[in-house]
Amino acid sequence: MSSKVVYVVIIIVVALVAGFVLKRAIFAESFDWPTSGQKSLEKVSVADGETEEIMITGGYRHSVLLEEIVGGGPEKDGIPSIDDPKFVDVREAEDYLDDTEPGISLTIGDTTRFYPFQILVWHEIVNDTIDGKRVMVTFCPLCLTGVVFDPIVSGERVEFGTSGKLWNSNLVMYDRKTDSLWSQVLGEAIAGEKTGTKLGIIPWDQMKFGIWKQKYPNGEVLSRDTGATKFYGIDPYGDYYTNDKLLYSRVNNRDDRLIEKDNILGIVINGKPKAYLVDAVRAAGGVEDDFSGEKIFLEYDKELDAIRIFRNNKDGEKERINPIPSFWFSWVAIYPNTELYK
Structure with missing residues (x-):
């Protein structure tokens, strides 16, 4: 050609x-x-x-x-x-x-x-x-x-x-x-x-x-x-x-707590939303959080470069939570009162 x-x-x-x-x-x-x-x-x-x-x-x-x-x-x-x-x-x-x-x-x-x-x-x-x-x-x-x-x-x-x-x-x-x-x-x-x-x-x-x-x-x-x-x-x-x-x-709402295209993982527990800045979780190597009356665990697998989120179920055992990965602007447009870990 x-x-x-x-x-x-x-x-x-x-x-x-x-x-x-x-x-x-x-x-x-x-x-x-x-x-x-x-x-x-x-x-x-x-x-x-x-x-x-x-x-x-x-x-x-x-x-x-x-x-x-x-x-x-x-x-x-x-x-x-x-x-x-x-x-x-x-x-x-x-x-x-x-x-x-x-x-x-x-x-x-x-x-x-x-x-x-x-x-x-x-x-x-x-x-x-x-x-x-x-x-x-x-x-x-x-x-x-x-x-x-x-x-x-x-x-x-x-x-x-x-x-x-x-x-x-x-x-x-x-x-x-x-x-x-x-x-x-x-x-x-x-x-x-x-x-x-x-x-x-x-x-x-x-x-x-x-x-x-x-x-x-x-x-x-x-x-x-x-x-x-x-x-x-x-x-x-x-x-x-x-x-x-x-x-x-x-979009319904904008929020300057983060840059609009920062990557977050969003969860809703008992009707309450929270976003976790991906870079902050990686830097910490993992996070334990008390949120909405529950213990939340964010585990960073360095080998896979992946973050998984868990909470304790009624038997005290960890069960996986499925977060919504998103740009910050998208999450906060829908959940303007979201809590934030950064």
Whole structure:
């Protein structure tokens, strides 16, 4: 291939990637939500026997103000979820993954899989089945939030897709059963029939591929064979993760206790939120904390470069808590009264 052809290809790729991000930044429009009709409040049952008050506007159920849910640029399913994921072994994955590539490590039964961010950034949702168990792997590049959910809705396993909408700059998913809208950072339906319903979270770890393959040499890695034509290995968000700019400034709250894109781990215990600055936990080598009436343990595994959070259960034994990893701005936009360890 001549140097001129290579140059043209590079220009086309850069233009397409830039266009993707520009579209996200420009088309953050609001939607024609129902504004007329009777307005009321309703209490619904949520996890652990608790109740939550939701709003009903013109017969449409929602737990957040509808005008806060905005368009993110792409249309519904414009960022295509991976619904029939394929996997390769470590040796084949080394052809397209450097050791420094981050991703989500998930173990179900005897199977461990690695979902690279370089693929997730183009799809945001993977509907997968591991050892007969349905899982939903999610990633929001705008908030740097990766979460694995148990996609059970009202006792039924449901498939999810990207809605094309954002709430506080965070991924809004939709379920393909009722078309309800779900906040990734809350793990909860925020609009539609299932408003107030919560998803269970499945334990996972975020780590780099080089570390992961040493620990799980027989593990499986998400393949680039996704059925979509994407520029895997090129991040459409460029230096967004390290610069001081937000693509979407429409967030409910801002807080200067940390830099907006500092990495935190967020938890909610007995209804109270707290964020832990990742760098501070690493520097301390681990943290023991008394929070919301419970003993919280943050354990830093230096070998894996991963932080896991535990609390004591009723029997006095440690049980794992699944935190929400996020940029600070995303967490504090939703939990303005959050406590903070830094």
